[in-house]
Every structure is written in structure tokens, then in C-alpha cells.
Amino acid sequence: MTDSDPSAGISKAVYGLLAVGSLAEDGSKDVMTANWGSQISFEPRLYAIAVQSDSHTAANIKSTGVFSINFMPGGTHDLALKFAAHSTSGEGRLEGVEFATHETGAPILKAAVGWIECRVLDSNQPGDHTVFFGEVIDGGEGPAEGDPTTLAAIDLSYAG
Template identity: 40%
Template sequence: MEQTRSEILKTIPYGFYITGVVGADGEVNGFTTCWVSQVSFEPQQVMVAVRKDQHSHELMEQGGVFSLNFLDTEQEDLARRFTRPLESENGAVGGSPYKTGETGAPLFEEAFAHLECRVVGKLEAGDHTVYLGEVAAATLDRPADILTDLDTPMEYGG
């Protein structure tokens, strides 16, 4: 039964994003995430689930802001890079340059679109925390199709 539930849960399609965070001391980080969804029209809000054992979870708690950086169908390598711990230096995380957004969250330049959010709520969900973010700013650098788990052998779920 557990195996069946896991296999069914793995069939839910997800986009891949780099979630950017900044800590109270200005430390910047990013990580690949796929558990993301819009949850409200007015105000515009999204939710993102973050593993509690990630360093980025601590930064999200401190900074209270995050960015969603949208990846296109040709950026699987970038999504894979951000699945592991990366160093932040000289305006880049793991070699990926970013600019600082209106909220202070990093906007990764390789992404085709960005949402900046302020955390307005959270819910403990087992080994993750679900953060509710109100959209504060948005940029679209170019039209593109979002990278999803259907485009790659990568999976996160089950």
C-alpha cells in the first residue's frame, strides 16, 4: 500500500524552479524546488514547500522573503546544480549570477521569469515547511516553456 501511494504521488506533475533566499545577515542561497503553487488571486499568493533540514530553510526563516526563478525546458543542468549545497560569492551562487530584487531576494539571471514574495504565513508539514508568500514583484525576461518533471528523469515526491 505504501509503495502504491508513493507511485501515485510521483505522477503529480511539477515545474522546476530555483528558489532564492536571503538571511538576516545578507547571506544568499538558492535551491531547486518543485512543490510550488498559486493559492490566491487577491492578493496574489503562492506557496512553496522547503525541507526543514536544508540550510536554505534557516535563511527563509531569517529573511522572510523568497524568489521563484522560472527555468525553461533547456535548463535541466541548472536545476540539477541547485539540488546540492553551493557556495555564494561575488554576486553568484554556484557560479549562477543574480541581482538583488526589490524584496532583497536574489533573482537568478539565467531564469526566464521571476516572482518575488514576502512570507505572510507558514504551515508545518512533516519534514517540510510550507511557506505562503505574497507576490511583491514580477519580471519576465523572455517567453519560454517551463521545465517540468515530465521533461526530465528527475523526480521529487512519493
């Protein structure tokens, strides 16, 4: 048995690499790197994400009540860092990035290997992130070919 170290323990959690798309009331779109996301119900089909409460993304999701989740493949390390830089203006992080929109208007990235879009049913702020509970209203494979990656596989981490 090793010494107790909650930070070391939680750092072994396995996460997929996500890009959370969002939409402001003025129609401008944004995308943010995240990994704290998971399906949390079959019926209804719910997906929850934890977003820094003071982030641009959280403000967008609070105001329009929608978000997209882009499941990202390997080889997107640089894109993940671009999407993790603080956004200064609405479309800043999406400049030069190809995307489409579906029902909600939140961006679906061409580089993603799977996507869903959600309408927020509920939210809670038990700590320093706001958890948004989204009902999955659409989704699909692609548009890119390949498998989703993990944070460990592309040498990034966000846990502790």
C-alpha cells in the same frame, strides 16, 4: 482497476522546475532547486512553497521573511543539480551564476524565464517540509527567453 499504490499515484503529479532564491540576515544569498510550489490565492496573490525544514534555504527564509521563485526553462538540468547540492556556505551555489536583485534582495536568475518575489505572510510545518505562504510583491517575465519546463521533461523527480 490497478492495485492501490499511493507512491505510484503521486508520482504522476506534474511539476514545474523552480529555483528558490533566499537571503540570510548577513545579506548572503542562496538558491535551491525545488518543485513543490504553487499559487494558492488570487486576492491577496499568494504563492506557497514546501522547503525541507532542516535546509539552509528554510533557515534563510525564516530569518529574513522573503524568497524569490525562478521559473526555469529546458536545458537547465545541470543547473538544477548544482542548486540541489547541499550548500555549505552562503553564496556557494550561486558561484559563477548570473543574477540580479529587486525589492527583497533574493536572487533573480538570468537563466529564468519568469520570476516572482514574495514576503512570507505565514508558515506551517505539517510534515517534514515547512510550507511558506508568500505574498507576491513583484515579478515579471524573463530575463531569459523561452518557456518554463517540467521535471518530467528534464528527467528529474522529487515526489513519492
